[in-house]
Amino acid sequence: MADQEEEQDNTGDQNHKPQDLPQVLVLKPPPVLSVIGEESFLSNKYQFLKAWESPLPLHQFLTAHAGSIQAILCSGAAPVTDDLLQLLPSVRLVVTASAGTNHIDLEACHRRGISVTNAGNVFSDDGADAAVGLLIDVLRKITASDRYVRQGLWVSEGDYPLGSKLRGKRVGTVGLGGIGLEIAKRLEAFGCNVLYTSRKKKTFLSYPFYSYVCQLSAHSDALIICCALTDQTRHMIDKDVFSALGKEGVIVNVGRGAIVDEKEMVRCLVHGEIAGAGLDVFENEPDVPKELFELDNVVLSPHRAVFTPESFMALCELVVGNLEAFFSNKPLLSPVMDV
Numbered sequence: 001m002a003d004q005e006e007e008q009d010n011t012g013d014q015n016h017k018p019q020d021l022p023q024v025l026v027l028k029p030p031p032v033l034s035v036i037g038e039e040s041f042l043s044n045k046y047q048f049l050k051a052w053e054s055p056l057p058l059h060q061f062l063t064a065h066a067g068s069i070q071a072i073l074c075s076g077a078a079p080v081t082d083d084l085l086q087l088l089p090s091v092r093l094v095v096t097a098s099a100g101t102n103h104i105d106l107e108a109c110h111r112r113g114i115s116v117t118n119a120g121n122v123f124s125d126d127g128a129d130a131a132v133g134l135l136i137d138v139l140r141k142i143t144a145s146d147r148y149v150r151q152g153l154w155v156s157e158g159d160y161p162l163g164s165k166l167r168g169k170r171v172g173t174v175g176l177g178g179i180g181l182e183i184a185k186r187l188e189a190f191g192c193n194v195l196y197t198s199r200k201k202k203t204f205l206s207y208p209f210y211s212y213v214c215q216l217s218a219h220s221d222a223l224i225i226c227c228a229l230t231d232q233t234r235h236m237i238d239k240d241v242f243s244a245l246g247k248e249g250v251i252v253n254v255g256r257g258a259i260v261d262e263k264e265m266v267r268c269l270v271h272g273e274i275a276g277a278g279l280d281v282f283e284n285e286p287d288v289p290k291e292l293f294e295l296d297n298v299v300l301s302p303h304r305a306v307f308t309p310e311s312f313m314a315l316c317e318l319v320v321g322n323l324e325a326f327f328s329n330k331p332l333l334s335p336v337m338d339v
């Protein structure tokens with residue numbers, strides 16, 4: 001108990017005793033914390049219980065606060081499982097500081113009457129910029145030719161091989177949510193032909209729609225993965241999709257690593273069965289298949305596509321806005337599930 005008292009003394013504002021404030025569990029610090037800083041991110045209207053700072057083993061920490069935790073603030077760093085929720089019967093809201101929700105057992109939340117919010121559209125611009133940036137980098141060999149110049153090879157080996165033109169490329173987006181729509185806008189401006197697959201055809205859009213990712217792949221010069229990781233999309237980008245994309249095809253992934261059969265992708269890249277890849281996400285982050293390090297037609301980035309100080313500021317406001325809405329019985333700002 002002494003540990004709990006100490007934690008409570010460090011939180012809350014001057015007007016409320018910390019123990020009177022709604023309790024929000026934070027399992028692990030979300031990436032936004034290291035950029036924005038705890039003081040700005042964690043509003044003093046709530047008592048944030050920072051599990052990682054407690055000397056207690058997690059199970060004991062959760063049991064100690066079981067009856068009072070009403071909301072969980074999480075990110076991909078710590079999964080919200082059915083077992084965890086079982087320990088916390090008062091939880092009615094899970095707020096994730098991420099666009100993806102694959103670390104949350106949504107079915108369990110639904111069954112237990114728990115609402116879920118995510119990053120909504122705050123990451124759409126940056127995610128789209130990064131996706132298009134990766135595509136241009138792979139096609140025009142930007143980072144590969146940067147290495148060439150830095151290593152002095154321009155002098156010793158002569159001119160670097162030419163890249164390929166973006167204008168006129170047929171780019172298939174796998175998913176057309178917030179990030180996908182922004183990618184499509186940017187690609188249109190670059191003179192590309194946008195096509196897509198998603199769970200449903202978007203009747204308000206004129207981009208060609210394909211129900212099956214293999215069909216999309218067969219009609220695309222490049223595929224950009226920007227959908228959610230779910231049981232349906234896990235390893236959806238498989239051998240058949242790569243073979244439909246073909247030797248000249250490029251893949252960009254800003255969604256989740258596990259949407260792609262990574263072993264198969266590496267095999268296709270190593271054997272020249274596809275032309276290149278721009279990858280921000282991997283199946284077992286931060287481990288990246290070593291074979292990719294040797295390939296000049298592959299551009300790697302450490303899961304940073306959607307993160308900028310600006311998107312983190314917007315995220316900060318959204319997280320606090322969702323908590324405020326929830327605790328004052330108003331509609332949630334970015335619901336994934338509102339029960």
Ligand SMILES: O=CC(=O)O
Pocket residue numbers: 097098099100101119123306
């Ligand atoms: O990958 C980042 C996110 O899901 O927010």
